[in-house]
Amino acid sequence: MTNTIETLPTPSVVIYEDVVKRNCKLMHDRAISLGVDIRPHMKTHKTIEIGKFQTETINIKKIIVSTLSEARFFALSGQFKDILYTVPIVPTKLAAAAHIHSSIDVLHLMVDHPDHIKAMVEYRNQHLGALGNKKWSVFLKIDCGYHRAGADPELPSTIKLVEQLTKSLSDHFVFQGIYTHSGHSYKQTSPDGIAKIATSEATVAGNFAKKIRSLGYPCPIVSIGSTPVCCHLPNNLKDLGVTEIHPGNYVFYDLMQVELGNCKVDDVGVHVVSRVISVYPERNEMLVDAGSLALSSDPGCTHLPDRAPGFGIIVGDNNLRIVGVTQEIGKVSSVNGSPIDFNKYTIGSIVRIVPNHSCLTAAMFSNFNVLSTESTTQVKETWIPNKHW
Ligand SMILES: Cc1ncc(COP(=O)(O)O)c(C=O)c1O
Incomplete structure (x- = not known):
């Protein structure tokens, strides 16, 4: 017997297929309209099904992963040969x-150090x-101001890396x-x-x-982007020298993206x-059975002025926030102090939560319950994400 929202064990994660497909199409169309390619990231969902939505309109299906386990998973599916x-x-x-x-067309690796x-x-x-008698295929990671990974584009040692490669x-x-x-x-x-x-x-x-290039070295691909950036790309992206974008979170978005003004x-x-x-x-509070092991402990966009702290909002009642999480429990409170409707929120009743950070939330679950739309209650399919490293 298939599940409905009411029969799902809780906490569970639900995915709205129509929303995910729409998000994929809009990002793809944005890339096309700006004259660049898209090499989508799989890290947010780690499923073959959504990987196919992200690439179905692309001739050469190029994807990005954040673990070698993901690389193996997508390679073994037989559907992704450029990772x-x-x-x-x-x-x-x-x-x-x-x-x-050696088992697919190409697995590109990333370097930023000799x-x-x-x-x-x-x-x-x-x-x-x-x-398999191949050479290594590599991208050079450049630091564009994030100061996580990436060689400094101003340093002569970075040119030396290009020279070697x-x-x-x-x-x-x-x-x-x-x-x-x-x-x-x-x-x-702000969006600006x-x-x-x-x-x-x-x-x-x-x-x-x-x-x-002016020094005589080739540089076929110039790949940029995070989901926020890909929601606010300049019209002259191609003229600036970019050849492709590589967002990932946009398949699901989340509360952070809403609060940043990206969706x-x-x-x-x-x-x-x-x-x-x-x-x-x-005390105008209630508890739900989704704590940090369901939502993650990511506090979200704490840097935004006037943002109420929390780990997610209750769908249909945006004033209700998960204001605290412990391992299996989330504490819900009303942000503006208005009384919670305890006739609606009785013990055992279902709530849906928009999580702060969908990449981390999705990674907490070993299966995704797929609904055609948010207004349907029947689970139509279960998708299994890749796990581990
Ligand atoms: C190296 C790298 N590239 C691309 C992405 C995709 O960015 P976003 O999730 O904002 O779409 C990420 C996300 O963490 C990343 O770490």
Whole structure:
């Protein structure tokens, strides 16, 4: 017997297929209208089904993953043959990477330090044939201001990396181009601020590509983007030198994206279904069975002025927030102090929660309950995400 919302064990996660498909199409159409490619990230959902929605209109299905386990999972499906693993590669992962690279068209790896290059050359020299007679395929990660991963585009040592990848060590490498990720777009307080990050990321990446080409090195791909940036791209993106965008979170969006002004609450494609486990009218609070192991402990956009603290909002009652989480329990309170309707929220009643950060929330669950739309109650399918590293 298939589940309905009412028969799901709680907490569970539900996905709205129509919303996810719409989000995928809109982002794809945005890329097309700006004249760039899209290489979507799989990290938010880690499922074959949504990976197909993200790529169904693309001729060459290029995807991005954040773990080698994901790379293996998407490769084994037989449907994805061009995969980019975006975390700078550590030498201990080269054997696994070589195995995946030899089993599909290409597994691209990411470097931002000479020791990555050195380890890859050594591995290839020592394991002749392990890559199926292929070279390593690499992107160079450039820091566009986020200051997480990425070589500094201003340093001569970064040009040296390009030189090694394209000239002196080119027996070992196919250089794809450069990659930036603007995680600092999540720290902006307005759509204008995000638009400025979008233009600066595109400019940093485009200018670096121009610089290395002017020095005689190839740079076919210039890949930028986070979901906030991809919601506020400049119209002259292509002229700035960008060739592709690589968002991931946009498939689901979440409360952070709503609060940053990147989408509307109706664009959020994932909710956590939870039940009221007890009520406390005397203090205008109630508890639900979704705590940090269902929602994650990500506090969301705490930097936004006037934002009520919390871990998610109750669908249909945006004034009700999860104001605290412990392992299996979420505490719900009314943000503006208006009385909670305890006739509606009785013990055992169902609530749906818009989570702060859908990537982390989705990763908490081992299956996704798929509804055609938010207004249907019947679970039509169950999708199984990849897990672990
Ligand atoms: C390296 C990298 N690229 C792309 C993305 C996609 O960004 P977003 O999830 O904002 O779409 C992420 C997200 O964490 C990332 O870490």
